[in-house]
Amino acid sequence: MKNMDFEKLSNEGTETLPSEERRRFLRFGLSVTGVFLGGSVLSLTSARDALGISDILPDAKKFPYKPHYSMVIIQNRCVDCERCMEACTKTNDVPSYGYRTKILDQKRDLGPSLQEQVFMPVLCNHCNRPPCVRVCPTTATYKDKTNGIVMMDYKRCIGCKTCMAACPYNARYFKETNRAIDKCNFCFDTRLSKGEKLTACAAACPAGVRNFGDLSDTESNVYKLVHRPDKVVWVLRPETGALPNVFYTTD
Amino acid sequence: MKGRNIPFGKFFSLLVLAGVLILAVGKPSVADEGYDEDTYGPAKPIVWTKPVKAVVFQHKIHTMGAGLECNSCHDGIFQMEAGNAESKDDFNMQSLYKGNYCGACHDGSMAFASNTRCTSCHIGVQGYNKMMGVTAKHGEGEEGHGGGH
Structure with missing residues (x-):
């Protein structure tokens, strides 16, 4: 794109600005002017519209896509048997x-001398x-419009590999055989488009x-899983404002 | 006398130091030797890879730690023969919930229930590889964006 063409681009607005960017902007403002910037300057948009940390789910019945594919991961059930990775590799010629999906492992402190092993499946958050x-x-x-x-x-x-650098979830790799980036597509070409219901x-x-x-x-299981009043639902790296469609919860 | 006393003092202090060292270094090994395989079962952990990879069991935690006797499990719940449970078709979680195998005690009252604290026993593929000293495949555990040239 030529420099001149940038002027023709439509303004993306500040509504979709991630909170990370806001903070960076604020730091920049403070360092340049050395003047305390009040709350009104800080709030480029009203807090209600600043999606990201507070609203990880779209408003009820206002989902942008139909079907709006999503994965809900019940994290404490994962035992790292890695059958998912085996199935993925086989199905999608990885x-x-x-990798298109991985299992991360970490140790979580439960007390001064007690630790818990946590396995966390990760994939493209779509x-x-x-x-x-x-x-x-x-x-x-690209984002499929349907x-x-x-x-x-x-x-x-x-x-x-610019997309690899931009992805907050490290969900992409360079596939040498087709000289292109490869990533999870919820098995769209290999399963969903052939009538299968699951990845x-x-x-x-x-x-x-x-x-x-x-x-x-x-009525779907994923909708029900993220709308259980007694359970916490979270997404990874909400501060990026990417609004992921892979949700995590426990049972 | 003085000339003889100093070397003797040195020798004596060396002797004491050596004794302390032996005690200090020797202590853990004494504790390890205190683990008697005939009383407490094999020291080496058992790792099951079927039906899922991988689950670990340690005799030490159950006998020395929890005070169970050999005949608490053998041969009523588990055969002593290695690989016996693993070869059975019903060696799975559903069976445990019915009170078989580990589920005989891990029922929520005697010990934590089989459908809780999964990763206490399930060490996964990564845990298995760590335990067996298997190095991760290329591409695994690779962080950052530089991989895959």
Whole structure:
């Protein structure tokens, strides 16, 4: 894009600005002017509209996509058997050096001498405001207008890896065989488009950790799982304002 | 006399120091030797890889720690023969909930229930690899954005 063309771009506005960016802007303002900036200057938009940390779910019945594919991970059920990873690798031809999903492990302190092992499945979050799509120079990665899946058009990908740097979830890798970035697409080409209801990982999970479905369907299991009043639901890195569609909870 | 006293003092203090060292270093090994496999069962942890990879069991925690006898489990709940439970088709969580295998005690009253605290026993593929000293495959555990050239 030429410099002149930037003027023709429509203004993205401040409504979608992540809270991280706001803070950076504020720090910048403080360091330049050395003047305390009051709350009114800080609030580029009203707090209500500043989505991110407070509203991880879209308003009830106002989901942007139909079906609005989503995964709800019941984290404390995961025992790292890695059948999901095996199924994913087999279904989507993932090479040994790559991954579309991973299991992270960490130790959590329960007391001075007691630790708990925590396994956390991670994959592409199919964000409503995907940072990877925003930075792609060739629109090789895009948000599907119908189902909201963050897709790859391998033929358009030039392998610049800008999307890899932009992704807050490290969900992308460079696949050498097709010289393009590869990532999870909720098994759209391999399963969903062929009539299957579940992704390979969700179907392979023996413990019901990975729950997949249409979040806009109030009768779906994923909708019910994120609307249990007695359970906490969280997303990873909410401060980026990417509005992910992979939710975490416990049972 | 003085000339002889000093070396003797040195020798004596060295002797004391050596004694202290032996005691200090020797202590943990004495404790380890205190673990009697005939009383408490094999010291080496048992790792099951079926039906899922992987679950760990330690005799030490159950016998020395919880005070169970050999015949608390053998041969009523578990056969002593290695790999016996693993070869059974019903060696799974559903069976445990019915009170079989570990579920005989892990029922929520005697010991924590089988459907809670999963990762106390389930160490996963990564836990298995760590325990067996298997190095992760290329691509695994790779952080950052530099991988996959």
